[in-house]
Amino acid sequence: MDRLDELRGPVPPRPHDARAIAALAANPGCARRAVLDAAGIDKDATATHLGFPAPFGQSPFAITRGNVFEALVKESGCAELLRLLREILGLPIPLASYTDLGDVGGNPSAHLRHSHTRRLLDRAARDGDDAGTLYDHPLLRLDIAGHTSYLEPDVVAFRLGGRFHIVEIKSFSVIDGQAEPDKVAAAARQAAVYVLALRDTLEELGHDPARVSHDVVLVCPENFANRPAATLVDVRRELAVLRRQLARMTRVGAIVDALEPGLTFDLVPDAGGAPTRPVADLREAVRGVGARYAPDCLSTCDLCFFCRDEAASEGSTDLLGRQVRDALGGVATVAEALGLADGSLIPDEGQEEIARLLRLADRMYAEVS
Amino acid sequence: MSESLDDLEERINTLRSEIRRAVRAREGALARSLRAELRGAERAWDQALAAHEPTPDEAAPDEPPGSLLPVREQVHQALTLLGVPAAGKMIVAVHGALRAGSLRGPQLTSLRRDEERSFRTSPFARPYYLCAALTDRLSASRGLLAVSTWPLEKRVIGPLSPRVDFLTTAIRVAEHLLRLDEPAEQAPPGAQRLLARLAQNIPGAAPYGTGTPGAGAAVRGAGPGVVPGFAVPDPAVVVKAARAELAVHADADATARAEIAGRARDRLRDPERLFGGAMLTLARREA
Numbered sequence: 161m162d163r164l165d166e167l168r169g170p171v172p173p174r175p176h177d178a179r180a181i182a183a184l185a186a187n188p189g190c191a192r193r194a195v196l197d198a199a200g201i202d203k204d205a206t207a208t209h210l211g212f213p214a215p216f217g218q219s220p221f222a223i224t225r226g227n228v229f230e231a232l233v234k235e236s237g238c239a240e241l242l243r244l245l246r247e248i249l250g251l252p253i254p255l256a257s258y259t260d261l262g263d264v265g266g267n268p269s270a271h272l273r274h275s276h277t278r279r280l281l282d283r284a285a286r287d288g289d290d291a292g293t294l295y296d297h298p299l300l301r302l303d304i305a306g307h308t309s310y311l312e313p314d315v316v317a318f319r320l321g322g323r324f325h326i327v328e329i330k331s332f333s334v335i336d337g338q339a340e341p342d343k344v345a346a347a348a349r350q351a352a353v354y355v356l357a358l359r360d361t362l363e364e365l366g367h368d369p370a371r372v373s374h375d376v377v378l379v380c381p382e383n384f385a386n387r388p389a390a391t392l393v394d395v396r397r398e399l400a401v402l403r404r405q406l407a408r409m410t411r412v413g414a415i416v417d418a419l420e421p422g423l424t425f426d427l428v429p430d431a432g433g434a435p436t437r438p439v440a441d442l443r444e445a446v447r448g449v450g451a452r453y454a455p456d457c458l459s460t461c462d463l464c465f466f467c468r469d470e471a472a473s474e475g476s477t478d479l480l481g482r483q484v485r486d487a488l489g490g491v492a493t494v495a496e497a498l499g500l501a502d503g504s505l506i507p508d509e510g511q512e513e514i515a516r517l518l519r520l521a522d523r524m525y526a527e528v529s
Numbered sequence: 530m531s532e533s534l535d536d537l538e539e540r541i542n543t544l545r546s547e548i549r550r551a552v553r554a555r556e557g558a559l560a561r562s563l564r565a566e567l568r569g570a571e572r573a574w575d576q577a578l579a580a581h582e583p584t585p586d587e588a589a590p591d592e593p594p595g596s597l598l599p600v601r602e603q604v605h606q607a608l609t610l611l612g613v614p615a616a617g618k619m620i621v622a623v624h625g626a627l628r629a630g631s632l633r634g635p636q637l638t639s640l641r642r643d644e645e646r647s648f649r650t651s652p653f654a655r656p657y658y659l660c661a662a663l664t665d666r667l668s669a670s671r672g673l674l675a676v677s678t679w680p681l682e683k684r685v686i687g688p689l690s691p692r693v694d695f696l697t698t699a700i701r702v703a704e705h706l707l708r709l710d711e712p713a714e715q716a717p718p719g720a721q722r723l724l725a726r727l728a729q730n731i732p733g734a735a736p737y738g739t740g741t742p743g744a745g746a747a748v749r750g751a752g753p754g755v756v757p758g759f760a761v762p763d764p765a766v767v768v769k770a771a772r773a774e775l776a777v778h779a780d781a782d783a784t785a786r787a788e789i790a791g792r793a794r795d796r797l798r799d800p801e802r803l804f805g806g807a808m809l810t811l812a813r814r815e816a
Contacts, residue, residue, distance in 0.1 A: 239727075239730040259688050
């Protein structure tokens with residue numbers, strides 16, 4: 161892993177949060193992201209230094225809204241949540257115990273909280289039904305490419321009939337049973353990270369990891385009111401993607417070995433932490449690792465504007481979205497596709513089929529316009 | 530009245546010019562006494578003017594007379610009504626709904642710290658202190674306030690205690706509304722809203738079932754203007770439903786609470802028993 165430290169420069173690796181890990185699963189094909197994340201590089205600082213600051217971060221309004229809704233759901237010993245769980249999972253009335261794992265007596269160190277979480281989860285997995293039901297603020301741990309990340313789910317893991325469920329509280333609303341698919345997908349990916357972390361924890365403690373249910377309880381405001389409603393979301397697919405992606409990150413060595421020796425993303429920060437590395441130099445370095453831009457990146461990756469700019473300057477078909485890119489397999493740029501369509505370019509070997517389709521499309525387009 | 534107002538204004542003007550003269554003549558003592566007189570006259574003018582206004586309180590309708598009490602008294606009132614440790618938000622809601630109080634959340638933030646400081650400088654000098662609820666690790670539970678005169682068993686929080694305290698809160702609020710209802714007095718709408726909010730999360734307490742989709746459909750058939758979850762629940766039904774669930778949890782909770790309280794008695798000294806111990810010092814003492 162020395163090579164990764166070299167790539168990062170003399171700064172501590174950035175810990176991954178669930179959001180970042182989930183975003184990894186969103187674009188598994190991107191080598192740039194895999195390398196930067198495996199090395200724990202501060203992508204936000206990199207993007208800002210390159211002149212393409214990330215557009216999202218999180219809006220303070222969104223954070224406040226999220227926190228208020230979460231507080232509402234968890235108020236009075238998770239009274240709202242208990243009602244929801246009794247409705248959708250048939251939680252028996254006597255199971256109402258609530259344990260705040262975040263409360264370790266004024267000592268907020270991650271290590272202590274994690275061991276407290278482990279101890280209580282171990283007891284819950286061992287004991288009968290009277291061990292506890294709701295666990296608020298658990299602190300889980302996931303090893304990612306050799307680094308330990310602490311994940312603090314703003315969720316409650318609870319047990320029912322010997323199975324643990326992850327509860328994910330999100331403040332986007334579900335209107336008439338429908339929510340925005342992007343947001344549900346993002347929530348499911350994030351919840352999958354927690355499921356994975358909880359399974360790892362249980363496995364370490366010597367319990368069956370399958371006791372963590374792949375059905376995640378997603379709690380959202382219902383319709384136009386602030387009243388919470390719960391839905392079960394199956395995250396098996398997200399789990400599979402995530403596991404593959406994490407395995408790939410541990411094997412990131414293969415990608416790293418293929419990089420030029422001496423390549424680094426070090427920002428050369430001065431004493432005040434301001435980056436001093438020449439921008440052109442850094443740009444070359446970042447370009448040294450291939451990216452796989454897709455329009456979805458705009459909502460998950462800090463480097464998205466840089467990659468979009470790069471894709472646009474190359475006229476890459478990536479800009480047009482995944483479906484178009486896949487349909488134009490073997491044709492890398494928009495100019496090439498247009499050339500094949502109007503016949504000004506002779507198709508290479510293997511491009512005949514796509515060239516025929518493009519010419520057909522061009523003819524039809526000429527007829528209708 | 531208007532004459533006295535005119536008189537007062539004239540007097541204020543004379544006083545001002547006299548003060549100016551006194552200051553110019555460097556007669557400090559005279560100027561000071563004149564200033565005091567001026568302030569008195571101005572106050573009288575203010576009062577006379579207020580007497581003219583038909584409804585002087587309209588400008589500040591959210592400042593009812595109850596707010597003359599200190600914050601800690603108001604919080605004590607609300608906690609005594611509930612009888613269980615409560616979060617600041619619940620205290621504000623209950624006080625606002627049932628006592629027509631004007632507590633605001635931010636007023637409570639430093640309360641516990643202030644009480645602790647007061648207790649540490651002169652222990653047991655006040656008849657009661659607003660103190661912390663203790664967790665099973667004997668530390669102060671986050672955000673929960675309690676009253677120091679309650680028995681320790683009531684102030685500790687076991688795993689089932691949040692639910693038990695929630696149900697007790699609902700019962701107390703409902704009983705309070707029942708008491709109001711008896712002399713055919715209309716309960717304040719804020720109180721009914723609070724009760725509706727609490728009742729929603731108690732099985733069998735909300736009007737029209739438990740709030741399942743099927744129940745919602747039934748409500749839609751029940752007539753216009755009835756919104757599921759917003760209909761006013763019957764306090765008596767709420768009390769009955771909450772008691773029913775409470776009976777399920779009561780024994781287990783009492784056992785857990787007794788155990789924690791026993792531990793707290795053994796290991797904590799007075800200030801820590803009220804305001805929570807730091808876990809590290811406890812661990813050191815155990816070692």
